[in-house]
Amino acid sequence: MDIFTIDELRKTFTNGEMKEEILKGISLTLKEGEITALVGPSGSGKSTLLTIAAGLQPASDGKILFNDNNITSMTAEQVRDIRAKKFGFVFQFAHLVPFLTVREQLSFMLDVSEVKMKNEKREQEIDYILERVGLSQRKHAYPSSLSGGEKQRVAIARAVIHKPRVLFADEPTASLDSKKSKEIMSLIQDLTKTLNLTTLMVTHDEEMLSYVDHVVKMSDGLVV
Ligand SMILES: Nc1ncnc2c1ncn2[C@@H]1O[C@H](COP(=O)(O)OP(=O)(O)OP(=O)(O)O)[C@@H](O)[C@H]1O
Numbered sequence: 001m002d003i004f005t006i007d008e009l010r011k012t013f014t015n016g017e018m019k020e021e022i023l024k025g026i027s028l029t030l031k032e033g034e035i036t037a038l039v040g041p042s043g044s045g046k047s048t049l050l051t052i053a054a055g056l057q058p059a060s061d062g063k064i065l066f067n068d069n070n071i072t073s074m075t076a077e078q079v080r081d082i083r084a085k086k087f088g089f090v091f092q093f094a095h096l097v098p099f100l101t102v103r104e105q106l107s108f109m110l111d112v113s114e115v116k117m118k119n120e121k122r123e124q125e126i127d128y129i130l131e132r133v134g135l136s137q138r139k140h141a142y143p144s145s146l147s148g149g150e151k152q153r154v155a156i157a158r159a160v161i162h163k164p165r166v167l168f169a170d171e172p173t174a175s176l177d178s179k180k181s182k183e184i185m186s187l188i189q190d191l192t193k194t195l196n197l198t199t200l201m202v203t204h205d206e207e208m209l210s211y212v213d214h215v216v217k218m219s220d221g222l223v224v
Pocket residue numbers: 013014015022040041042043044045046047048049
């Protein structure tokens with residue numbers, strides 16, 4: 001089923017009197033259970049496209065349809081609500097909260113997403129996702145004692161603990177070595193399939209493309 005469609009998306013940035021069109025009419029359909037990777041030269045608009053699709057910044061024109069709702073015409077509050085409950089995010093760096101344990105990072109995310117469940121169920125969900133990302137043994141560890149790869153695994157667990165429908169990943173492997181990058185991509189691939197996520201990622205690393213279902217090449221604000 002198609003649940004996420006980007007239709008003729010445009011973005012213009014204005015610097016003083018200068019206007020620059022960064023996205024020049026992008027149309028794209030993302031599918032459930034599949035990873036779509038945005039690739040292309042630096043400055044081609046990949047991150048801009050991903051952040052607009054994720055409701056993190058407004059479009060200048062065009063539509064983003066999520067389950068038939070047009071995100072570009074929603075109020076800021078409606079977008080915030082969808083972002084918190086239906087979307088998950090992974091970035092180049094894990095951005096973990098230094099004074100929270102691995103378990104607490106996930107519990108905090110459930111609070112932010114307003115997921116309501118009894119304590120016992122909450123602990124089961126946390127245990128389940130930690131097992132899926134291979135971090136059951138690190139449940140009570142603080143970020144400072146984790147390796148780069150482990151931190152990114154926590155970030156991925158945190159991105160999916162609230163059962164989002166769409167996962168946005170901006171250069172999720174850019175701070176890792178080749179072996180760790182492959183492990184992280186394998187994990188994103190596994191979670192995309194088993195949790196039936198719709199995943200949109202940006203990558204510079206050609207080696208990661210063997211883990212994705214669709215590659216979308218961008219150049220100068222257009223899909224080529
Ligand atoms: N807030 C902004 N104001 C003005 N220009 C911006 C803004 N955000 C991005 N840009 C410009 O838009 C263009 C595309 O940037 P974007 O980060 O989307 O490219 P990218 O393809 O993700 O690049 P990279 O691979 O280097 O991360 C760049 O020229 C950038 O300078």
